[in-house]
Amino acid sequence: MIKNDLFLKALKGETVERPPVWMMRQAGRYLPDFMKLKEKYDFFTRCRTPELATEITVMPIHQVGTDAAILFSDILVIPQAMNIEVEMKPGVGPWLPNPIRTAKDVDNVIVPDIDETLGYVMDAIKLTKQELNNEVPLIGFAGSPWTILCYAVQGQGSKNFDIAKKFCFTNPVAAHQLLQKITDTTIAYLKAKVAAGVDAVQIFDSWGGMLSPVDYQEFSWKYIQQIIDALKDEIPVIAFGKGCWFALHEMANSGASALGVDWTLSARNARYLSGGRITLQGNFDPARLYSPPAEIKKMVTQMINEFGKDQYIVNLGHGILPDIPVENAKAFVDAVKEYKT
Ligand code: CP3
Numbered sequence: 001m002i003k004n005d006l007f008l009k010a011l012k013g014e015t016v017e018r019p020p021v022w023m024m025r026q027a028g029r030y031l032p033d034f035m036k037l038k039e040k041y042d043f044f045t046r047c048r049t050p051e052l053a054t055e056i057t058v059m060p061i062h063q064v065g066t067d068a069a070i071l072f073s074d075i076l077v078i079p080q081a082m083n084i085e086v087e088m089k090p091g092v093g094p095w096l097p098n099p100i101r102t103a104k105d106v107d108n109v110i111v112p113d114i115d116e117t118l119g120y121v122m123d124a125i126k127l128t129k130q131e132l133n134n135e136v137p138l139i140g141f142a143g144s145p146w147t148i149l150c151y152a153v154q155g156q157g158s159k160n161f162d163i164a165k166k167f168c169f170t171n172p173v174a175a176h177q178l179l180q181k182i183t184d185t186t187i188a189y190l191k192a193k194v195a196a197g198v199d200a201v202q203i204f205d206s207w208g209g210m211l212s213p214v215d216y217q218e219f220s221w222k223y224i225q226q227i228i229d230a231l232k233d234e235i236p237v238i239a240f241g242k243g244c245w246f247a248l249h250e251m252a253n254s255g256a257s258a259l260g261v262d263w264t265l266s267a268r269n270a271r272y273l274s275g276g277r278i279t280l281q282g283n284f285d286p287a288r289l290y291s292p293p294a295e296i297k298k299m300v301t302q303m304i305n306e307f308g309k310d311q312y313i314v315n316l317g318h319g320i321l322p323d324i325p326v327e328n329a330k331a332f333v334d335a336v337k338e339y340k341t
Contacts, residue, residue, distance in 0.1 A: 002199065004136045007068040010279055010313050011200060011236040011257040019304060019312045020067035021336040022139070023329065024204075024240070024260075025319030026060040027072040030329065033059055043088035044080075047073050053124035054131050061136055063326065065333050068137050068200075071128060073121055075143030075204055079152050081117035082185055083110045092156070099155030101167065103174040109152075111184050114192045121189075125196035140198035142190055142227075144205035144241075145182040146220035149175070152182075161210050168219055175219070183223045187230045194235045202238040202260070203227060206318075209243015209262075216247055228254050238281060242318055248273035263288075263317035267306035281313040284332065289316075289324045293331035300335035309341060 002008065006020035028034045034056055037046060046052045056072040076086045076094055089095045100106060115122070128138055151157075153164040168175040190201050208220045220241075228237050232255040239251055240260025248270065251259050258279035261270045263286075270280055284303060289296060304314065314336045320329065 002134050002137050004067055007137050007313065008199060008236070010311065011238075013277075013279055013311050015310050018339045019307075019309050019314050019336060021314040021333050022066040022068040022070065023060070023064075023316050023320050023332070024070075026064065026066055026329075027057050027070055028059075029322045030320055030324045031059050031063060031326065033063070043074075044077075047077060047124075048120045050120065050124040050127045054128045057124075057128045057138075058131055060329075061132070064329050065337070066136070068139055069128065069132060070139040070141060070202075071121070071125060071198070073124070073141075075141070075148065075206075076151060077118060077121065078142060078148055078182065078185055078189060081112045081114075081189075082181065083108060083112070084152050086151075094151055094156060096151060096155045099163075100149075100152045100178060101163075103171060103177075106174045106178045106181075109178060109181050111181050111188075114185075114188045118189060118192070122192055122196040125193060125198055129197040137199035138197065139200050139202055139238075140190065140193035141202045141204060142186045144203050144208065144220055145179045145186065145223040145227075146211070147205050147207045148182050148186075149178055149219075150207045150210070152178070161207055165210070168215075179219065179223050183226050187227055190227065190231055191234070194231070198235070200236045200238060200257070201231060202240055205239070205241040205244060208241040208247075213246045216244065217250075221247055221250060225254055228256050232256070240281070245269070245273060249275065252278045258313060260315065261317065267303065271307070277311075279311040279313060280307060281315045283317040284315070286316045286318050286321050286324075289320065289328045289332060291328075293328055296328060296331045297335040297338075300332055301339060304336065304339050309339065 053072045080086045087095045150161045150164045153167045236257035238258045239256045245265045252274040261282040263283045
């Protein structure tokens with residue numbers, strides 16, 4: 001049904017003529033047309049207006065030529081729907097005026113009705129599917145419960161999320177209650193996304209690597225596994241954990257269709273740690289897109305040779321940086337399209 005089905009084939013582990021390519025955070029950030037919309041509409045207006053979210057989602061498909069689209073939205077629409085106020089401050093990033101700090105704060109967090117609170121996301125998915133006209137698949141996403149807790153408790157971005165960790169280690173009962181509420185909300189949210197038409201979902205555990213391997217199991221992976229269990233029979237699930245190489249073995253046995261890896265491990269190590277049977281996605285250092293286009297192309301070819309063309313989705317190891325020249329992003333994508341075995 002979808003004309004370019006390379007991405008879906010790779011998720012199933014099928015043989016392909018070349019691997020598919022997309023870039024984390026490809027919708028927005030570095031595209032000049034996005035910057036123009038950014039001047040006119042604030043962040044959550046862009047998320048909540050289906051026409052704008054659709055326009056931004058399809059930009060990289062037309063302008064850079066990726067093999068999959070990812071819906072323009074944010075992982076922080078989940079805490080918003082759960083009664084936790086979230087603002088996006090220009091130049092600062094996420095800002096939560098009333099962060100969660102006590103068991104009582106956790107009691108005030110709700111597991112919302114998804115249609116009522118996040119119906120605008122489903123409207124954006126339906127409109128985007130129409131606009132994409134089955135050219136490429138559409139990815140839906142959510143943050144991992146741990147990564148959402150990081151923002152909900154810390155109240156803003158952080159280098160080490162010390163306040164979030166302190167909350168978990170001094171008040172584990174409340175922390176687990178919060179994680180479970182986020183998990184329940186996320187499962188209902190992703191199921192609604194599937195019903196609205198997304199073709200795959202990705203869970204972003206951007207801050208999983210802040211935890212020790214033991215704490216990762218307790219505060220992050222356990223909840224991601226619940227989400228995978230609830231979704232995997234309906235739709236392919238990609239689990240991306242930044243800095244979570246130590247958990248790849250467990251992640252490979254989770255029922256996820258693919259695992260995202262960052263650039264701090266070699267293809268060989270990623271294949272070894274994940275057992276060699278699951279599709280991997282990654283892992284170009286986003287800062288390497290500052291290199292000249294010719295060098296980017298050489299490095300991408302090398303990366304595909306190392307991962308192998310099958311059971312592989314070419315991507316960055318984390319989100320694209322805001323000041324990457326469009327021609328460099330294009331060189332990254334073109335190198336994959338020109339790949340010959
Ligand atoms: O491809 C896409 O960009 C799709 C949409 C998308 C956004 N955020 C839009 C956005 C996606 C997939 C995300 C995920 C997200 N959001 C993550 C996980 C991925 C990652 O990068 O680790 C996280 C941790 C967030 C939280 C968040 N939202 C932060 C830390 C920031 C500020 C800094 C920044 O630019 O990333 C945001 C704001 C945000 N989300 C912007 C965009 C395009 C920039 C602000 C703006 O456009 O006004």
